[in-house]
Amino acid sequence: MFDTFIFFWLFSWSLTGVFVADAVKSESVTEGESVSLNSSFTQIHRDEEIEWKFGDILIASVKNNKSKFYVESAEGRFRDRLKLDHQTGSLTIINSRTTDSGLYTVSSNKRNAFNKFKLTVYARLPVPVISRDCSSSSSCSLVCSAVNVSHVTLSWFKGNSSFSSISASDLSISLYLPLDVEYQDKNTYSCVINNPIRNQTRHLNITQLCHTCADRIHCCGFTEAVIRLALSALVGVATVAVLVYDIRSRSLQQKKSVQKYPSNSD
Known part of the structure; x- marks a missing residue:
């Protein structure tokens, strides 16, 4: 009796259209590569609108086979680098950057459904x-x-x-x-x-x-070794230049002193 009650409760819950999102999915990619975020929607219905957000910022939407990108709201960071699948609503980011790392959310106005993705874009690795x-x-x-x-x-x-x-x-x-x-x-x-x-x-x-x-x-x-020798040479040249400048300064000061206070001749 109790099992039957649970079954009908779950059934009526599903009819309300309430959707519990899956756990946050993690995606990783190296910068410069493309990455696709799967909306998990097999088919977009008529008059259904799919929206993508980066954090709390709306960046793209698709409705009736028409895509719209709100790149200016994201300070232009995604300009010319986003693509939307008109059948599933999946989002592709082209030529990824490390600044693309963050939380992405896809939602539908018809299904009350949403999925979340944590994207991490790693910088290219140098050879040690x-x-x-x-x-x-x-x-x-x-x-x-x-x-x-x-x-x-x-x-x-x-x-x-x-x-x-x-x-x-x-x-x-x-x-x-x-x-x-x-x-x-x-x-x-x-x-x-x-x-x-x-x-x-x-x-x-x-x-x-x-x-x-x-x-x-x-x-x-x-x-x-060449770098070390070059640095040593530069230090030597700088030392000589300082000495020459000091000698010339002293000589100039002596000349000015003689001109200002000439010695009395007999």
């Missing part, structure tokens, strides 16, 4: 850079780095196992992860940067970066 730390000469000290990154983890791997890592939050920062290895180390090392959907790997060539030598240029790498 491995360089030698020239400040240390007792061992082969290396640094793996990634510049201006967010929502990522930078890790050192020995073979397939991670043994050291550092992460970046939602703020764009530069990551540096050190590693000390023996000159004759035969293990395979790699530095990996990853976010929840992508990764980039740089393999360590120990033979190329970790070798003993007396010549600092070869130890540190030609490019870095």
